[in-house]
Amino acid sequence: IDTEMYSQRSQLASLTMRLKDKLHPPRIKRSVEKIKRTPSQASANKPHDLDLTATPPLQRKSVCVLEEQERAVLSALRYFKKLLDTLxxxxxxxxxxxxxxxxxxxxxxxxxxxxxxxxxxxxxxxxCLSGLYSSLAQLIHWADQLMLQGIVLEEKEAIATVVVVTKAVLDGVKELVRLAAERQDGPSPSSPIQPLSPKDKQNRDRRDSDQSLQAVGQDEIEDQHVSPEHSQNPEPMATTEESAPPKPPKPFLCTAADSSKQGKECNQSNGEDQEENEELLLVSRQEVLDRLTMKSEGEEGPGVKAASPDILLVHATLTDKQVLYCEVFLSTYRTFISPHDVISKLQFRYPTSAHTFPKFLKNTFLLLVRVVDELCSIELDGDLQLLLMDLVFSLVIKGELGLARLLRSNILSKLEERRQMIESPSWLRPLSARGVAARPGSLLDFKSHDVAEQLTFMDSKLFYKIELPEVLLWSMEQNEERSPNLTEFTQHFNNVSFWCVIHLLEKAQEREKLVLKFLKVMKHLRKLNNFNSYLSILSALDSAPLRRLDWQKHTAEALEEFSALIDSSSSFRTYRTALSEVEPPCIPYLGLILQDLTFVHLGNPDRLMTSQGSMVNFSKRWQQFNILDTLRSFQQICYSLQPKSEISSFFNDFSDHLAEEALWELSLKIRPRNIPKTNQR
Known part of the structure; x- marks a missing residue:
């Protein structure tokens, strides 16, 4: 073994003498034994500007960790390349x-x-890191664009380009590990190192750049890792601070900087005021406060009464202790500015304070993450998806990989929610569509408590899906497409109510027993704090086709007692008091929440005239937030209930109901129009 090592050193020394300064230092061998150096070797080859205070065992441990992480990157790149080959x-x-x-x-x-x-x-x-970040950003952006927009398989040029980018990421990682190891151990004692002249460096950089743009074969990534010492690309000098690693391949995607530039040009073309851009760049708390109209003493809520949309946004990034203001802004900003504009403005503001005001930088990014995290699935249209992916691209380019990971994770989570919303889950489809037959029988076959629990279980699944912006937007627009989860929940309420009506009208002999059964179910629903199904059944019992029928006196009295909860006098005071006293979990009646939001929207102006002109009425947003926050508090604590298949089969997704006209016909068969009622309720 010693003879072999001596022979290899002789050959290397001979080659060094022939090539002189054109030789690049060999790669460091990836094993602990080959990293060891004697104290004399370390001292003789120690660069003056390196910190070698660590002990040799710590150095070896650090290098081993670097190598282990390098292998993890390689494994991830191999898997990516494998998927790329199987498109x-x-x-x-x-x-x-x-x-x-x-x-x-x-x-x-x-x-x-x-x-x-x-x-x-x-x-x-x-x-080296700059080149690595550039290549990594292009790889991430390409994969995200592929997911969002797809790719024509015939576009081999695009796939070949991303293969080059993948190789550039690998080369950058290997170069970084080599540089890190050399800075810990010092350069190899067997290679005399001389700095390159500026002309030589330019020639080498140009050569490396040209070579990095060449396409790689199917197995080149694996080959580059197995035999790094036989790489055909010349290695850059590691010990001179002036030398640079090979340049990354030319970008084939629109960079975030380009997007930002295009966004600015677009804003200018749309007549955006320069003063508005200046507002977005404000970092002085006092300058922002001077542009806010504050509330007078005694008024409730955050101190801000009115301001421009940009100042309200900037104030949210400067607010540390006023957490309540940020919550109000995040819950209601859609009423005066779109999510797309908020994200664009935060992206415009973010790099401004990157170095001079790191504290504001953190607040800006945290606000951006909250905005993304609270986006509705329906809001993630194509333009917003591309904007978010461009933002991730810009973060990776800057080397802010941790922030990029956090933001990208939130984005992908939202995209998955959107996909699931489009591809309706199987449990939301009628049982007949899932091959499950409706169970024959009667409601009297089940315990009232079990029926109430199953109703609550089904309600809760839909209730927790509702996103707060849907509720706010519905109170302003009544647009079902922009409030899909709320619309589904409302439709479920109506289906349950119609289902109850038809069961009472179709089974004449069991009608009185069924009414008492429904009243018992309502009693258990009240104990479960499920006001939604409670009022759904109550609305069925109080519907016109049933109200006109004859009922026993005790049945009518019991029904009146249950109806007292939703007495509309004094703005539903009884119900509001009961709701304020419950301990979650709870499913409130959303009809009243929507009514309150609509009342606030119609009864208050969107903008106020101040000394600085027409500004957003933030006091109105505070009132809207109070209503939404009550709903949010009920969504934070869930029921611990289990589905009961026999009862759900009997319900059959409440699809067994008739149209309102058919219900009236059944009611008229039971008591024709000319027959007077024998019992009055």
Whole structure:
């Protein structure tokens, strides 16, 4: 073994003498034994500007961790490349897998660059990281665009380009690990190192850039890792701070900077005021306060009464202790500015305070994450999806991988929610559509408590899906398309009510027993704090086709007692008092919440005239927030109920109901028009 090692050193020394300064230092061997150096070797080859205070065991441990993380990046890249090679199967599934695989690459690279933060002050390492971030950003952006927009499989040029980008990420990672290891151990003692002249550096950089743009074969990623010492691309000088690693391939995607530039031009073309842009860049708390119209003493809610949309947004990024203001803004901003505009303005503001005002930078990004996290699935249209992915791209370019991961994770989660909303879950479809036959029988066959629990279970599944912006937008627009979950919940309420009516009209012999059964179910619903199904059944019993029929006196009296809860006198005081006293979990009656929001919307102006002109009426938003916050508090605590298949089969998704005209015909058969009522309720 010693003879072999001596022979290899002789050959290397001979080659070094022939090539002189054109030789690049060999890659560091990836094993603990080959990283070891004697104290004399370390001292003789120690660069003056390196910190070698760590003990040799710690150095070896650090290098091993670097190598382990490098292998993790390689594994993620191999999987990404494998998926890339198999494009053409189930396109939506493959696109989603590629996007998830790109996220794994982002995570492993993020873990790698965090291992040795002390080496980032090196110009060489900084340049290497810049190239790595650029290539990684392009890889992430390509995968996300593929997921959102798809790709024509014949576009081989696009796939070949992303293969080049994948290779560039791998090369950047390997170069970073090599530089980090060299800064810990010092350069190899067997290679004399001399700095390159500026002309030589330019020639080498141009050569490396040209080579990095060449397409790679199917197995090139694996080959590059197995035999790094036989790489055909010349290695950059590692010990001179002026040398740079190979440049990344030319971008094939629109960069975030380009998007920002285009956004600015678009804003200018739309006549956006320069003063508004200046407002978005304000970082002085006092300057922002000077542009706010504050409430007078004694008024409830946050101190802000009115301001421009941009100042309200900027104030949310400068607010540290006034958490309530931020919550009001996040819950109601859609009434005066779109989510797309909020994200665009935060993206415009974010880099402004990146270095001078790091505290404001953090607040701006946290607000941005909250905005994305609370987006409704229906709001994620194509333009907004592309805007968010451009934002992730810009974060990766800047090396803010942790923030990019956090934001991208939220975006993908929202996209998955949107996909599930479009592809309706199986439990929401009627049982007949799932191959489950409706169970014959009668409601009297089940315990009242079990029926109430099953109704609450079904209500809760729909109630927790409702997003607060849907409720606010419905009170203003009554647009079913923009409030899909609220619309579904409301339709379920109506279906239950119609289902109760038809069961009472179709079974004449059991009518009195069924009414008493429904009243018992309502009693248990009240104990479960399920006001939704409670009022759904109550509205059925009080419907016109049933109200005109004859009832026993005790039945009529019991029904009046249950109806007292929803007495409309004094603005539903009885119900509001009962609702304020319950302990969650609770499902409120959304009809009254929507009525309150509509009343606030119609009874208050959207804008107020102030000394600074017409401004957003933020006091109105405070009133809207109070109503929404009550609903939010009930959605935060869930029921712990289990489905009962025999009861759900009997319900058959409440699809067994008739139209209102048919219900009237059944009612008239029971008591024709000319027959007077024998018992009055």
């Amino acid at each position: 053409g199967g189930d396109q939506p599934v493959m696109n989603s897998l590629l996007s998830g695989s790109a996220g794994q690459v982002l995570e492993t690279v993020h873990n790698l660059v965090q291992l040795e933060p002390h080496i980032h002050n090196s110009k060489t390492v900084t340049c």
